[in-house]
Amino acid sequence: MSNLRLTRLAGLMQSELSRLLTRARVLDDVVVTITSVDVTPDLRQAFVYVSAMGEEIAPDDLLAQLARLAPEWQHEVAQRLHIKYTPKLYFRFDDSLTRGDRVMDILRDLESQPPGP
Numbered sequence: 663m664s665n666l667r668l669t670r671l672a673g674l675m676q677s678e679l680s681r682l683l684t685r686a687r688v689l690d691d692v693v694v695t696i697t698s699v700d701v702t703p704d705l706r707q708a709f710v711y712v713s714a715m716g717e718e719i720a721p722d723d724l725l726a727q728l729a730r731l732a733p734e735w736q737h738e739v740a741q742r743l744h745i746k747y748t749p750k751l752y753f754r755f756d757d758s759l760t761r762g763d764r765v766m767d768i769l770r771d772l773e774s775q776p777p778g779p
Contacts, residue, residue, distance in 0.1 A: 671745070672699040675708055678739050679751075686731060692719050694728075697756045701749055708749035711756035721755040728753040 676699045683694055693715045700709045714724055732751040740748035 668701050668703065671705075671743075672701045672708070674743055675699045675701065675710075675739060675749075678742050679710060679735060682731075682735050682738060692724065694724065697758070705745070705747040705749050708751050710751055710753050712753055713756045713758070721757075725753050725755060 676696050680696050695713050696710060697713050698711045736748055736751050
């Protein structure tokens, strides 16, 4: 399967899952964002990367809640996208925002230090 087709499918899945995420009542206290979706070339698996902001929630708890919703969402994505194989959804926590904040903190610390000899 072409890389372009996989990229397009991943983008469509990301937008559909984002739409479903806004309807999820289980996650009212947390702002969850789907940062990306990676689909395997055989279309059997889709790795959905999520990040969370707002009220503190452990990543494992968030992933457990999303895993409970996965079969229902997979069915809805299949109906909306009309594809032969609907990938099984696997949710993973995307910590790139946290790592980016850490890098920015380090840079701020370096700027605030006086220049060395």
